Amino acid sequence: MRVVAPARAVAEVDGLSGRRYRAQDGIYEMSDRDGRALVALGGSVPSLAGATSRRAGYRCAACGFGSFFTTCSRCGGTCIKE
Numbered sequence: 001m002r003v004v005a006p007a008r009a010v011a012e013v014d015g016l017s018g019r020r021y022r023a024q025d026g027i028y029e030m031s032d033r034d035g036r037a038l039v040a041l042g043g044s045v046p047s048l049a050g051a052t053s054r055r056a057g058y059r060c061a062a063c064g065f066g067s068f069f070t071t072c073s074r075c076g077g078t079c080i081k082e
Contacts, residue, residue: 001035003028006042013038057082 005013005026012022015034022028027046030038039045058067062077070079 001030001032002046003030003035003038003043004046006038006044055082 005011005023005028008026010023012020013028014020015030016037017031017034019031019034021030021034028035028038028043035043056068058070058079059065059082060067060072060075060077060079063072063075065072065074066082067073067079071077072079
C-alpha cells in the first residue's frame with residue numbers, strides 16, 4: 001500500500017508491525033495494516049489520477065487564476081477555455 005507522508009519533514013515512520021519505513025519522494029510503500037494505521041494518524045492515500053492537462057481547464061480573464069469552472073473561485077470573474 002502506498003501512503004503519502006503526513007508532513008513533509010517526516011522521513012521515517014515505525015509501523016505497527018515494528019518495521020521501519022523510509023519515504024521516497026514523500027511516499028511510503030507499506031504493508032496494508034501499517035498503511036491503514038498511518039492514514040488514520042494523518043497520512044493519505046495518493047491519487048491514482050495523475051496530473052491534469054491544461055486543456056481541461058479555464059483561465060480567468062481578470063486575475064489569471066486557473067479553474068475547472070467558467071466562474072473564477074478567486075475573484076468571481078469569467079473564465080475562458082485555455
